[in-house]
Amino acid sequence: MAPNLDPYFKQVDALADTFIERLRAAVAIPSVSASDENRKDVFRMGDFLADELTRLGAEVEKRPLGKQPGKEHLELPPVVIARYGNDKKKRTILVYGHYDVQPALMEDGWATKPFDLTVDEKGRMFGRGSTDDKGPVLGWINAIEAHQKAGVEFPVNLLCCFEGMEEYGSEGLDDFINAEAKKYFKDADAVCISDNYWLGTEKPCLTYGLRGCNYYSVEIKGPAQDLHSGVFGGSAQEPMTDLMHVLSKLVDQKGQILIPGLNELVAPVTEDEKKLYPNISYTMDNLYESIGSKTSIFETKDETLMARWRFPSLSVHGVEGAFSQPGAKTVIPAKVIGKFSIRTVPNMESNEVNELVYKHVKDVFNKLGSKNSMNVYCQHDGKWWVASPFHWNFQAASKAVKQVFGVEPDMTREGGSIPVTITFEQATGKNVLLLPMGSSTDGAHSINEKLDRRNYIEGTKLLGAYLHYVAEEPMNEKK
Amino acid sequence: MAPNLDPYFKQVDALADTFIERLRAAVAIPSVSASDENRKDVFRMGDFLADELTRLGAEVEKRPLGKQPGKEHLELPPVVIARYGNDKKKRTILVYGHYDVQPALMEDGWATKPFDLTVDEKGRMFGRGSTDDKGPVLGWINAIEAHQKAGVEFPVNLLCCFEGMEEYGSEGLDDFINAEAKKYFKDADAVCISDNYWLGTEKPCLTYGLRGCNYYSVEIKGPAQDLHSGVFGGSAQEPMTDLMHVLSKLVDQKGQILIPGLNELVAPVTEDEKKLYPNISYTMDNLYESIGSKTSIFETKDETLMARWRFPSLSVHGVEGAFSQPGAKTVIPAKVIGKFSIRTVPNMESNEVNELVYKHVKDVFNKLGSKNSMNVYCQHDGKWWVASPFHWNFQAASKAVKQVFGVEPDMTREGGSIPVTITFEQATGKNVLLLPMGSSTDGAHSINEKLDRRNYIEGTKLLGAYLHYVAEEPMNEKK
Structure with a gap:
């Protein structure tokens, strides 16, 4: 049965400007993990998240990771971990994101100041870290706040794991996750990571595989x-x-x-798998646009996506x-x-x-x-990673997409790797879902990185809705 | 009939220390053509040569070449041209050399100060430019001085062309040579360039080809x-x-x-040409030593030299x-x-x-x-270049080598290019001889560049002896 999410959705819309201000405050902190001089800002960004979560009633810890290997004068930024809710009757979802960003300088060619969130008339919110990965991380915090202000009970226990070194090799994170898998993270029933992108600009996707x-x-x-x-x-x-x-x-x-x-x-392509491809909203023109030429190996969408993903x-x-x-x-x-x-x-x-x-x-x-x-x-x-898109974790996300965006999500893989995915899967033994917020045109790591207002606000709705469906979804332990 | 060169040779030996001091003074001027800051030193080195030649009675001109293309704040160093002797009954030989040097810094790994000529117990004279190309250029000046002090008539008219940008692409030189070929250089009967190296360390060579x-x-x-x-x-x-x-x-x-x-x-290998190879003093071990490994393509000396030269x-x-x-x-x-x-x-x-x-x-x-x-x-x-090793210019040099060193010279080619060679040949229409002074171990362009005392002093004798044989050699205009 579809949960009644209207009060939550309305509250998100009502708080939209507050959420954008929250993103503006986060983008203003130049938490560039690759730069020695900005290390203090990375710490500052960790504090910012910890304070926001604490204010909303989460139990928060900043876990130190020691000195940076090869740069012993630098302390690694802490992993900010938090628990929001501790109800044994509820499912527990572990969410991951990162609060550090890529470097950004005006002289690289930015049209606006990279650490000054600038919203244009199309609702594009330009700023370093807007989509990678401050927007998605704040999405979880926004979701908690909107539930509280709407008076809607939070449907799950939430465990947060936010790191500050993702753009510089996630120094120290694997050991931390492995150490905490059976401790801080032991209650997790599933994992959700929001740190990748839609295949296009219109339709959300759920990502179930990485090469x-x-x-x-x-x-x-x-x-x-x-x-x-x-x-x-x-x-x-x-x-x-x-x-x-x-x-x-x-x-x-x-x-x-x-x-x-x-x-x-x-592995041979299965019949079930083949059926996932024709529905995916992607065209050869999308490919030509992203590579800037028509020098593709294949002439059809299905062959192209398979060549790239599987x-x-x-x-x-x-x-x-x-x-x-x-x-x-x-x-x-x-x-x-x-x-x-x-x-x-x-x-x-x-x-x-x-x-x-x-x-x-x-x-x-x-x-x-x-x-x-x-x-x-x-x-x-x-290692490559592939999860079952038929697991309840994915089914819940799929229903949430349908409710918020009115469409079935694209079921995608990615050709690249997101190493933390497999670390979480192996350490916790639970299903991992990649649930992106940003779109294919956001330009993470590039100049003029942006997150669309729609992706941020509807994305916040999606994260909350996903948790409600997670709470309702029957157990099916297909990984 | 072999000219009587004993008085000249004895005078060279008597002046040996003076000649070494002359080289010391030249090496002390860091005439690095690639460096903006050293441009004044390149000019200073041009002045040094002009002064030495003038003092010996040559008519000297410093010909400006204008601004340096792409570096318009820099004046190109002049071509120092000189005429020593103007006797219509004598042959006229045009000699070329360069007075600029490669960069050199202690931190590159020099064992001694690069601009401080340092002579060791084996007679190795270390210093930037010692062998490339200040030693050979001074060789001509030394030869004039020794003739004067020995009271031996100079056997030819000498035309000098000494440039200051060879290590930086010989900016402006081709145009200059082409312009002066039928003017300042019009009397030249042949050209001699001393700016390459012996094939080994013991035996002089005459070089008649370049790829x-x-x-x-x-x-x-x-x-x-x-x-x-x-x-x-x-x-x-x-x-x-x-x-x-x-x-x-x-x-x-x-x-x-x-x-x-x-x-x-x-071009097919001729029988005459084949005969030049067996006598050349070079072994596969020489090759292995210079490449630092045994990864040669061929197993025999003749094949190796042919593969490299022709x-x-x-x-x-x-x-x-x-x-x-x-x-x-x-x-x-x-x-x-x-x-x-x-x-x-x-x-x-x-x-x-x-x-x-x-x-x-x-x-x-x-x-x-x-x-x-x-x-x-x-x-x-x-373009490749090849001259006839049977031209009188080469025959004269060959006899001079035999008289000074007691051996037949190796008749060599080089695998690399010396572009000025072909410029002189084409501009003047005369035979060009490459008559090196330094040996294969001198390390031009490397750290610890050196010229052996023997090569410098016997080399000075060789340059003078070559001019005497040139004066005697019957005309044979095989180019």
Whole structure:
């Protein structure tokens, strides 16, 4: 039965200006985690959140994470954790967000002051952190406030986990989550993360999958130092010659990965899964717009989305050690390192992928008959993640989208990774839902980052509605 | 008939310390042409040469070259030109050198102060510019002085052309040489340039050939801006994928250029030419030592030297626009520019080479069936040069080497280019000889640049002896 959410929704509308002022106050704090000088502002932003939550009656703690590795003069900003409600009869939802932001300078090309929230006539609210991730974090706080002022009982117990280092590698967070999974977070029945984006600009989405990433280096060396191509060209074997041959044997123009055995690791597409794609509101024109050209691999939406979400891809990123500047330099580089990565999907296990990559690269190199030496290794790997979109956590969110926006949400995956997702899933063993607030045009990490007023206000309604449906949803433990 | 050079040689030995002090004074002037702050020192070094030549009775002019293109606040250093002797019955030899030097800082790793000539117990004279090219330039001045003090008539008329921008692209020099070829330089019967190096450390060489260089860019672009490989990997065609394929189809591990038709442009090796190689004092160990590894393409000296001097080679230098830093970045570069160059030899005409390169690269790219766009162009080209080692200019130098060093010189080419060589040849229409003073271990452009005392003092004898043989040599106008 659909909960009666009208009083809550009306209250959100009534408080809209207050919520925008709250966002303005948050954006005004330049909590840039990458900058030493702004570290105090990151702390200030943590205090801001803690104060807001405390004022609304949550129990709040600021948990220190120690010194920053490699920058021992800097204290890591705390994880702000909070509990709002402690009713054993209610479900408990753990929500994650981050309160630090990317750097932003006027000289990068911002049209408005990046730390001064500026709302234009279309309701676009420009400011660093507006969509990534201060808007969504404040969404939870707004939802609590609107419930209180509307006199509507909060439907669940809420656990908050807000970190201050997300834009700088989430230093220390994994250990913290693992340590608290069976302590502070032990009551969580499910997890909700609002830190990604709609596929387009009109229709919300629920995200149930992320690709993993295995990043490789192929190092080829010969001479002891860089050589002059005039003096040694023709007499010395050149590492770049070898590297170009190796890097040309990894993937073709159709995106097909040429590493034997790799594609066989990919889980077959199921019939249920296929049915999710035709309804997704995405067009080839959306793709062309976002890449700024028509240089797509596929001609249809379904193939494109599948290639991006549920099939692996291989990208060659560049070469370290070779000439990379404008102009001309007649160097024979002595040691070059090719960089490429594979986006992984179910059921590609990292170790198996590594073995296949190493074997293939070695085979290709050995066939060259070069006297240079070669080494290939994985710089880092991050696992893919996929949740069941049929779990009650997703069903609740889906019903909330329908009530607030009047449409079925797009069921999406993302091609990139959000490592904290898998950390929460593994640490808590619970279903994790990605429930984005912002739209595809928000420009997180870019100049002129914005959050639309509609996304913020209706998004606040959505977060509250989601919690009400969560409270009603029958148990189905499909993960 | 061998000229009697004993009085001259003895005088050089007697003046050896004076000559070393002259080099010390020259090295002390940090005439770094690449540095704005040192421009005044470059002028000072020009004055130093002009004063020395004037004192010895030469007619000297300092010819201004105007403002430095792109750095209009800087005046280009003058070309110091001089005439010593004006006897119509004598041959006239035009000699070239440069008085500017590469930058040098203690923190680069110099063992001694770079602008403070430091002579060690082995007679190695360390200092920036000692071998490149102040030692050789002073060699001509020393030769004049020793003739005067020995009371030996100078055997030729000498024309000097000493420039101050060689280490920074010889700005303005080509125009100057072309303008003066039929004016100031009109009497020149031959040209001698002392600005390269022996093949080894024991035996002088005469250099009769240089390879040319055609430098190419292959530009491939698709998306309007760099993309995230997580979000777009698998759905967008990647310019790097295309570029790696193109760059892998240019040359193989044996140094064979894979561009159809290119090798057919190369002049066949003649029997006369073949005979020059076995006598050259060079070993595979020399090669291994200079590249710091055993990663050679060939196993024999003759093949190695031919591959380096008289056959073309192709080197891939790097990629602009891709990720080139240490670490990992998951970028799909939107536009990448591959850089490669071909060292050219007789009879490869630049235009023909360009046509073959363009056609091949386009064919390879078109076969890929990529939607990205590709453009290939020649950034710059420089022609190869080869003179006849049987011309009287070379014969004279060869006899002088035999008299001073007691050995036949190595007849060498170089794999790299010295553009002024071809400028002089084309402008004057006369034979050009490269007669190096320094040895292969001098480290021009490196830290701890040095010139051996033996090379400087015996080299001064050689320059004088060469002029005497030039005066005696019968006319044979084989260029």
